[in-house]
Amino acid sequence: MGKAIMVQGTGSSVGKSVIATALCRIFHQDGWRVAPFKAQNMSLNSYVTPDGREIGRAQGVQAEAAGIEAEAVMNPILLKPSADCIAQVVLLGRPVGHLGAREYRDAYLPTVLPTVKEALADLLQRFDIVVIEGAGSPAEINLKERDIANMPTAALANAPVLLVGDVDRGGLFAAYIGTLELLEPAERERVAGFIVNKFRGDLGLLQPGLAFLEERTGKPVLGVIPFLPEHLVEEEDSVALAERPAGQEKTGAVSIAVVQLPHIANFTDFDPLEEEEGVHLRYVRAGESIGAPDAVILPGSKSTVADLRYLREAGYEREIQALAARGVPVVGICGGYQMLGQWILDPKGVESAEPETHGLGLLNVVTEFAEEKRVVRVRGTVTAEAGFLSAIQGEQVEGYEIHMGVTRLLPGGRVWLQLEAATGPPDLTAGAMAADGRVLGTYLHDIFHNRNFRRAFVNHLRRRRGLAPLKGQGADPRRERAEKYDRLATLVRPHLNMGRIYQLLGLAPGRR
Known part of the structure; x- marks a missing residue:
């Protein structure tokens, strides 16, 4: 014993x-x-x-x-x-x-x-x-x-x-x-x-x-x-975000804004970005403007519909849509991915009392909440032919999914990720993107822990700013x-x- x-x-x-x-x-x-x-x-x-x-x-x-x-x-x-x-x-x-x-x-x-x-x-x-x-x-x-x-x-x-x-x-x-x-x-x-x-x-x-x-x-x-x-x-409580200083902007760095949702979940997804030498990561807190970052990330959420309502009431919906219209990359993870779609459906009241909710309309997908929760570690292959992901087409990535929504492609929607599930059935829409590749969503938590994916994303932002790309693959978060x-x-x-x-x-x- x-x-x-x-x-x-x-x-x-x-x-x-x-x-x-x-x-x-x-x-x-x-x-x-x-x-x-x-x-x-x-x-x-x-x-x-x-x-x-x-x-x-x-x-x-x-x-x-x-x-x-x-x-x-x-x-x-x-x-x-x-x-x-x-x-x-x-x-x-x-x-x-x-x-x-x-x-x-x-x-x-x-x-x-x-x-x-x-x-x-x-x-x-x-x-x-x-x-x-x-x-x-x-x-x-x-x-x-x-x-x-x-x-x-x-x-x-x-x-x-x-x-x-x-x-x-x-x-x-x-x-x-x-x-x-x-x-x-x-x-x-x-x-x-x-x-x-x-x-x-x-x-x-x-x-x-x-x-x-x-x-x-x-x-x-x-x-x-x-x-x-x-x-x-790694932190497990969002109180750590409130206590975390905003930090000084790094010279020669690209700026990435993560919208701090009221029910933000698994924000450790972004720790590798925060530690990148060429990145200034900023959590946008209530009352602050998103401003003019080089990219915007919508993180995971335990209450997607409620947090989508927060985006609208706080004026962030308009800011995100305007930035996307100017070609600023927008990435959604899990609940953030669901928000980027056209509709969120909840006919059985799994998460909220609203059977239908308009999404941000930046991805041609629709999500319907299901009573069965998908919890699985996964790996897969980048299949994108447009946007920054085309530079790493064929790259292997891995991560994990935790969600109760089933997402389907609408006409015009594109899949950028083909998964091979470690356990459970494959998720055919674990990653979707806009036609030009500038807006993308995924159910994969830890996606930025994949160093080739992360480095391709950061270097795409740097090129848009006229900065020299970072060399090498970047740090391996698992070894780190x-x-x-x-x-x-x-x-x-x-x-x-x-x-x-x-x-x-x-x-x-x-x-x-």
């Missing part, structure tokens, strides 16, 4: 996912068979497992860091918000329906607790170490009665808890002590120590506070993690992710008391 350790936080976005990912990589480097686990995750950034299941992106990333393939049991419950107080419930990687918050908590959740227990037991049986991530805070009094993601999971796994706090936000010591005060005595006893995250400055100035914390609580500080200088772990996990472990390991953490696990420190 394996051992477990749990990372909980004093609140949301304090660094639980980053610390859990670092621990997965450190244990993997030390030769242990390690797996991640999170009982219940709420996120619109999801991850597709090799067998076509959908889990929270954080657990998919943590599995990568652990050197293993992700499985549905690593995140048995995923909640994908679709409206205020309503979320799609995904159980063991399969959608089971949309539920209101009260209905989910009072009626549905008690019925699936055995599934959570079985998933955790399965991982503990197969792996040496299970790194468990909590959700939010374990001390949310209004939610505690139905909280399965924090202390109840720790109790199931008999896991010591590392309590993470974000010193950069301020109020760190009050957050630590207040969290402990609101826990039950048995829960308080399970907290094995504190990890201070995002520290920058003179550690000596922090020491008096750390000494006070240890004396007041009787619990040790097991790590002070410095503010990491680079983005090493592996290197980032190693850098994360290298940066975090010296600042954690790994000897004490191994003792908490009952394991000999160091390599297996």
Whole structure:
């Protein structure tokens, strides 16, 4: 039977996912068979497992860091918000329906607790170490009665808890002590120590506070993690976009505008573009103008019709149509692809109460929402004979699909991508484009992770601006992710008391 350790936080976005990912990589480097686990995750950034299941992106990333393939049991419950107080419930990687918050908590959740227990037991049986991530805070009094993601999971796994706090936000010591005060005595006893995250400055100035914390609580500080200088772990929550600075425009770079939809999903699609040397990527937030970028991207959405309505009410529809009329490339991913079409049909009320909705009219396709969700990893071939894609005709690309819409070509529509599904039936309209190739849509998430595709797109924009094309293929995001996990472990390991953490696990420190 394996051992477990749990990372909980004093609140949301304090660094639980980053610390859990670092621990997965450190244990993997030390030769242990390690797996991640999170009982219940709420996120619109999801991850597709090799067998076509959908889990929270954080657990998919943590599995990568652990050197293993992700499985549905690593995140048995995923909640994908679709409206205020309503979320799609995904159980063991399969959608089971949309539920209101009260209905989910009072009626549905008690019925699936055995599934959570079985998933955790399965991982503990197969792996040496299970790194468990909590959700939010374990001390949310209004939610505690139905909280399965924090202390109840720790109790199931008999896991010591590392309590993470974000010193950069301020109020760190009050957050630590207040969290402990609101826990039950048995829960308080399970907290094995504190990890201070995002520290920058003179550690000596922090020491008096750390000494006070240890004396007041009787619990040790097991790590002070410095503010990491680079983005090493993919984000799973759109709150990260709100906190992300706009950044300075790069000299000699093309500008790409991503419209930040209210229900934006899987925005990690654009991380490789953000890291391209010749690209300035900008998220257009509510109240801002799209302006005059070199290209516009409509991202994925959990609520396509509602977000299309947002585009219209905010005036973005007119801006996008005017830019397209001037020849500015427009790309839609998943929900953004659906919006670019002529119509969105929902006769069964799968997503909204509107049976018919006009699209932006930039692609000759029509989408009808289906009750069955398509979740699959795919690969295929670029078949386009027009636009920038013609330069990479025959190129192999891969990615994943997560959508409930079936898209059909209308007269004049063109397919630019022929897929060969890894699992499930092929999607014949996974990629469509306008006749001149300047407007295109696709269901493939991670399309910009394909370096030849990404480089062809960027160089097309550069040529339109009169800039010299970038040379080579560009970085391989998959290799870069592996290197980032190693850098994360290298940066975090010296600042954690790994000897004490191994003792908490009952394991000999160091390599297996």
